Amino acid sequence: MLKIICSKASLQKSINISLRAVPSKTTMNILECVLVDASSNKIRFITNDMELGIETIVEGNIVEKGIVALDAKLFSEIIRKLPDDDVSISVDDRYTTQITCGKANFTIPGRSREDFVYLPILEKDDVLTISQFTLREMIRQTIFSIAVNESNRLMTGELFEIKDNILRLVSLDGHRISIRRMPLKRDYKDHKVILPGKTLNEIMKILVGDVDESVNIYFTENHILFETEDTMIVSRLIDGDYFRIDQMISNDYETHIRVNRRVFLECMDRSTLFAREGEKRPIILSTLENQLLLHIDSSLGSMNEEFDIEKEGKDITIGFNPRFLMDALKVIDEDEVDIYLVNSKSPCFIRDFEEKYVYLILPININNPS
Amino acid sequence: MLKIICSKASLQKSINISLRAVPSKTTMNILECVLVDASSNKIRFITNDMELGIETIVEGNIVEKGIVALDAKLFSEIIRKLPDDDVSISVDDRYTTQITCGKANFTIPGRSREDFVYLPILEKDDVLTISQFTLREMIRQTIFSIAVNESNRLMTGELFEIKDNILRLVSLDGHRISIRRMPLKRDYKDHKVILPGKTLNEIMKILVGDVDESVNIYFTENHILFETEDTMIVSRLIDGDYFRIDQMISNDYETHIRVNRRVFLECMDRSTLFAREGEKRPIILSTLENQLLLHIDSSLGSMNEEFDIEKEGKDITIGFNPRFLMDALKVIDEDEVDIYLVNSKSPCFIRDFEEKYVYLILPININNPS
Numbered sequence: 170m171l172k173i174i175c176s177k178a179s180l181q182k183s184i185n186i187s188l189r190a191v192p193s194k195t196t197m198n199i200l201e202c203v204l205v206d207a208s209s210n211k212i213r214f215i216t217n218d219m220e221l222g223i224e225t226i227v228e229g230n231i232v233e234k235g236i237v238a239l240d241a242k243l244f245s246e247i248i249r250k251l252p253d254d255d256v257s258i259s260v261d262d263r264y265t266t267q268i269t270c271g272k273a274n275f276t277i278p279g280r281s282r283e284d285f286v287y288l289p290i291l292e293k294d295d296v297l298t299i300s301q302f303t304l305r306e307m308i309r310q311t312i313f314s315i316a317v318n319e320s321n322r323l324m325t326g327e328l329f330e331i332k333d334n335i336l337r338l339v340s341l342d343g344h345r346i347s348i349r350r351m352p353l354k355r356d357y358k359d360h361k362v363i364l365p366g367k368t369l370n371e372i373m374k375i376l377v378g379d380v381d382e383s384v385n386i387y388f389t390e391n392h393i394l395f396e397t398e399d400t401m402i403v404s405r406l407i408d409g410d411y412f413r414i415d416q417m418i419s420n421d422y423e424t425h426i427r428v429n430r431r432v433f434l435e436c437m438d439r440s441t442l443f444a445r446e447g448e449k450r451p452i453i454l455s456t457l458e459n460q461l462l463l464h465i466d467s468s469l470g471s472m473n474e475e476f477d478i479e480k481e482g483k484d485i486t487i488g489f490n491p492r493f494l495m496d497a498l499k500v501i502d503e504d505e506v507d508i509y510l511v512n513s514k515s516p517c518f519i520r521d522f523e524e525k526y527v528y529l530i531l532p533i534n535i536n537n538p539s
Numbered sequence: 540m541l542k543i544i545c546s547k548a549s550l551q552k553s554i555n556i557s558l559r560a561v562p563s564k565t566t567m568n569i570l571e572c573v574l575v576d577a578s579s580n581k582i583r584f585i586t587n588d589m590e591l592g593i594e595t596i597v598e599g600n601i602v603e604k605g606i607v608a609l610d611a612k613l614f615s616e617i618i619r620k621l622p623d624d625d626v627s628i629s630v631d632d633r634y635t636t637q638i639t640c641g642k643a644n645f646t647i648p649g650r651s652r653e654d655f656v657y658l659p660i661l662e663k664d665d666v667l668t669i670s671q672f673t674l675r676e677m678i679r680q681t682i683f684s685i686a687v688n689e690s691n692r693l694m695t696g697e698l699f700e701i702k703d704n705i706l707r708l709v710s711l712d713g714h715r716i717s718i719r720r721m722p723l724k725r726d727y728k729d730h731k732v733i734l735p736g737k738t739l740n741e742i743m744k745i746l747v748g749d750v751d752e753s754v755n756i757y758f759t760e761n762h763i764l765f766e767t768e769d770t771m772i773v774s775r776l777i778d779g780d781y782f783r784i785d786q787m788i789s790n791d792y793e794t795h796i797r798v799n800r801r802v803f804l805e806c807m808d809r810s811t812l813f814a815r816e817g818e819k820r821p822i823i824l825s826t827l828e829n830q831l832l833l834h835i836d837s838s839l840g841s842m843n844e845e846f847d848i849e850k851e852g853k854d855i856t857i858g859f860n861p862r863f864l865m866d867a868l869k870v871i872d873e874d875e876v877d878i879y880l881v882n883s884k885s886p887c888f889i890r891d892f893e894e895k896y897v898y899l900i901l902p903i904n905i906n907n908p909s
Contacts, residue, residue, distance in 0.1 A: 243812065243839060250809040273809060277840030439620040439643060442613065469613060470647030 171235025172259040173207050177251050177270065179228040183214050184245040186400060189371040190216040190223040191241045199284040202238040205258070206282075207231045215288065216241060221368050222288040223375070225400040237264055237279040244268075247275050288403050291394050295358050297331065297386040299351075301378035301397070307338045307349045308369045310500040310526065315366040316342040326363040326407040328414070329393070333359075339414055345493050346417060346529040360388045363411055368393075368404035375402060418527060422509035422518070424482040426456060430506045434498040436463055436474050437491040443467040444491050451488030451533035456480055465491070487513045488535035497528035541605025542629040543577050547621050547640065549598040553584050554615040556770060559741040560586040560593040561611045569654040572608040575628070576652075577601045585658065586611060591738050592658040593745070595770040607634055607649040614638075617645050658773050661764050665728050667701065667756040669721075671748035671767070674756075677708045677719045678739045680870040680896065685736040686712040696733040696777040698784070699763070703729075709784050710736075715863050716787060716899040730758045733781055738763075738774035745772060788897060792879035792888070796826060797849040800876045804868040806833055806844050807861040813837040814861050821858030821903035826850055835861070857883045858905035867898035 187203045195201060195218070204215040212227040237260045248256070251270040260266045264279035308327075316324035321343075328339035334353045339346065372395060376384055387394040395402040440452045443465045455462045456478070463474045487510060497519050498506065509518040513535065519528040557573045565571060565588070574585040582597040607630045618626070621640040630636045634649035678697075686694035691713075698709040704723045709716065742765060746754055757764040765772040810822045813835045825832045831848045835841060857880060867889050868876065879888040883905065889898040 240839075246812050247809075250805075250812065252805065272846055273806070273842065273844045275809075275840060275842050435620075435622065436643070439617075439645075442616050442620065469610075470645060472643065472645050474643045476642060 170233065170260045170262055170264075171205065171207050171237055172232040172257070173205075173212055173229050174232060174255055174257050175212065175227055175229030177248060177253050177256050180248045180256055181245075183225050183227040184241070184248055186225045186375050187214040187216040187223055188241060188245055189375055190218050190221045190402075192218040199238065199280070199286070201241055202280060202285065203241040203244060204236065204238050204282060204285050204287075206236050208234055208236050215285075217286050217288060219286065220365060220405050221371060222403040223400065224288055233259075235260055236282045237266055238282055238285050239266060239277065239279050243277060247277070288401065289392060291387060291389045291392055291403065293387050293394070295388070297336070297353070297357055297360075297388075298383050299336070299353075299386070300380045301376040301382045301384050302380045303351065304384055305373050305376055307336070307351065308373050310349050311338045311340045311347040312366065312369055312373070313340075313496045313500070314342050314345050314347040315340045322407060323363060323409050323411060326365050327369055328411045329360075329362050329364050331357050331360045339411070341412060341414070344490070344531050345497075346414065346527075347497070348414070348418075348524075348527040348529075350525055350527075361411070362388060362393060363407040363409065364393060364404060365407055368402075372402065375400065417529065418518075419511075420509075422482065422511055424456065424480070424485045424510040426461065426481075426508050426510070427479040427505055428461065428508065429476070430498055430501060430504055432476050433461075433506070434495060436476070437495045437498065439474070440465045440472055440491045441495070443469055443472060445469075449490065449533075451535055452491040452494070453486060453488045453535055455486040456484045485510050485513065486535070487517070488533040489517070489530060490533060493530045497530065501526065501528075540603065540630045540632055540634075541575065541577050541607055542602040542627070543575075543582055543599050544602060544625055544627050545582065545597055545599030547618065547623050547626050550618045550626055551615075553595050553597040554611070554618055556595045556745050557584040557586040557593055558611060558615055559745055560588050560591045560772075562588040569608065569650070569656070571611055572650060572655065573611040573614060574606065574608050574652060574655050574657075576606050578604055578606050585655075587656050587658060589656065590735060590775050591741060592773040593770065594658055603629075605630055606652045607636055608652055608655050609636060609647065609649050613647060617647070658771065659762060661757060661759045661762055661773065663757045663764070665758070667706070667723070667727055667730075667758075668753050669706070669723075669756070670750045671746040671752045671754050672750045673721065674754055675743050675746055677706070677721065678743050680719050681708045681710045681717040682736065682739055682743070683710075683866045683870070684712050684715050684717040685710045692777060693733060693779050693781060696735050697739055698781045699730075699732050699734050701727050701730045709781070711782060711784070714860070714901050715867075716784065716897075717867065718784070718788075718894075718897040718899075720895055731781070732758060732763060733777040733779065734763060734774060735777055738772075742772065745770065787899065788888075789881075790879075792852065792881055794826065794850070794852040794855045794880040796831065796851075796878050796880070797875055798831065798878065799846070800868055800871060800874055802846050803831075803876070804865060806846070807865045807868065809844070810835045810842055810861045811865070813839055813842060815839075819860065819903075821905055822861040822864070823856060823858045823905055825856040826854045855880050855883065856905070857887070858903040859887070859900060860903060863900045867900065871896065871898075 192200055200218055206213040212229050215224045254270050256270045258268050266277050266279040268275040330337045336351045338349045385396040393404050444450050448467050450467045452465045459480055460475050461478045465472050516529045516531050562570055570588055576583040582599050585594045624640050626640045628638050636647050636649040638645040700707045706721045708719045755766040763774050814820050818837050820837045822835045829850055830845050833844045886899045886901050
């Protein structure tokens with residue numbers, strides 16, 4: 170039966186990727202396993218939680234071909250605690266597995282591949298190739314506004330859309346919308362799918378490559394496949410029609426302000442002291458000439474602050490959840506940001522000129538103090 | 540009323556020290572306050588959770604003398620989120636407190652000092668002066684074996700003893716005893732007190748000075764006082780007679796082994812994978828010539844390992860909780876450690892020649908596999 174020899178480092182790298190598709194709680198024991206597959210000329214670790222599946226190639230030598238399913242968490246903890254040396258993994262015909270490194274020897278039970286659920290085999294036509302860095306950034310810059318609550322399943326995912334050779338990621342939670350757009354370098358077929366938030370979170374952590382390293386993305390009716398040199402990630406899609414975003418976006422405004430992002434962000438951060446869970450007090454923004462006055466009031470105390478801005482249009486007073494402003498300000502790269510406002514009851518739009526990003530945030534109704 | 544100006548950095552340093560005597564849960568609201576006392580020519584922050592009290596001097600200028608009690612956590616969070624600049628704190632006659640830094644202004648309610656419980660005033664005779672580094676190290680090297688369970692209050696503290704000009708710290712939890720000894724440089728009166736574990740944990744975090752910085756320690760009947768240049772820490776003592784440690788310590792042995800600390804520690808760490816909560820499986824150590832054979836067996840799997848040791852005396856097989864061995868091995872500085880054993884039912888002693896440290900660990904009864 171199976172015998173392989175790999176360095177501790179390569180085992181650790183691969184099992185850390187595999188763990189991302191191991192559920193923390195499940196009634197199906199086999200889902201907690203990693204399938205160590207050395208049945209061909211490559212060593213593969215395969216994990217599958219039925220929504221997300223990962224197959225990754227492990228560097229190492231196959232002494233004897235074979236397959237075994239091992240408890241993924243125990244296996245990963247053993248690997249982690251081994252000395253930094255070559256590790257031999259060998260399995261007998263009852264799937265009992267020996268893991269040996271230096272003078273340390275572990276014996277753990279293994280299982281046959283019989284119950285293991287392999288990844289679905291997908292048709293690979295029409296590939297989208299982008300850099301891992303870009304994909305990771307676009308996810309990071311939108312993922313914060315998916316809904317945590319499961320009551321509307323569509324909101325727990327993100328729209329992943331190719332249209333007119335522009336890739337667009339969109340998330341919304343009923344209080345705000347986050348949009349990132351990127352023009353693609355060649356012609357692509359249009360696609361419009363909804364990815365689960367969990368998948369996107371794991372993708373961010375697995376695809377750590379930089380601008381030079383690319384990922385191939387394939388679409389099928391029910392799945393999406395992300396493929397790098399050594400790893401395949403397959404995710405189910407969320408079924409349904411996503412919200413009609415474009416109807417919610419408007420370019421009209423009465424007031425346009427330009428603020429220093431860092432100054433605004435730090436002020437919002439301070440104001441959250443008075444916007445704790447339960448009380449949900451708004452931060453009230455008022456423009457006055459070229460000053461932005463900020464005020465928040467709660468049972469704990471109050472805060473006032475002001476700073477210089479550039480302003481165009483009429484003065485306005487409007488209230489927001491400071492955390493929503495912070496979330497958007499945190500993921501914008503530019504030093505100065507443009508905010509467009511209509512009135513105290515209409516959403517604000519934070520967007521750049523080319524609309525690489527658009528963040529819509531609904532205001533909190535305030536008793537207008539003016 | 541009170542008005543002071545301090546840098547953000549000095550406020551932050553001082554409030555972080557003060558917070559260590561602010562209880563996380565209390566029915567007495569005033570205990571959650573820090574008393575900002577600028578009634579004399581120094582600014583002091585005072586906190587007191589009735590077991591531990593801290594008074595620390597804050598660098599800054601007094602513009603107007605006064606005293607106010609502020610919610611310590613809110614005050615510390617405000618300070619933390621301020622820009623790195625001078626901070627002005629001013630209080631009106633209703634104790635409303637303005638905290639201003641740059642363009643940011645906070646208003647929070649304050650309280651009079653009326654209900655505040657000041658630190659007890661202690662007689663300062665007979666000082667013990669040692670380096671902050673030494674005290675911190677001696678605590679770190681013993682604190683892990685106090686009992687967490689409150690059922691025996693004496694075990695939740697440490698013996699802090701001066702006898703024949705030797706300072707000794709002792710902790711025990713029913714399974715093990717940890718002892719650190721340090722000869723003192725001049726003649727001291729004997730003292731024998733029991734300090735609460737919480738106090739010792741906070742002392743470790745507050746006294747961050749190195750070998751050159753000293754701490755003065757004073758004893759009274761019910762309290763101990765630690766005093767540095769800018770901070771006073773007063774703790775209640777635990778009432779009672781500590782266990783008679785010296786009767787439990789023996790220098791007899793049948794087997795003496797010398798092991799490489801790091802090798803032993805890493806092996807113990809690996810074995811904890813099979814000694815999880817609930818199962819509490821022992822690691823079984825067997826000497827064979829100049830080899831130490833280690834074995835642990837559980838429902839999850841098993842581990843074997845062996846490494847070279849120096850040995851004197853007869854061979855032995857004995858089982859331990861690997862975590863207890865790890866805890867002691869982690870805090871020993873030496874590369875090689877000496878372990879003394881009698882038989883499989885008697886405690887092992889890990890100690891150096893001068894007995895600067897002694898760690899006693901009780902074995903776990905095993906069905907002797909030999």
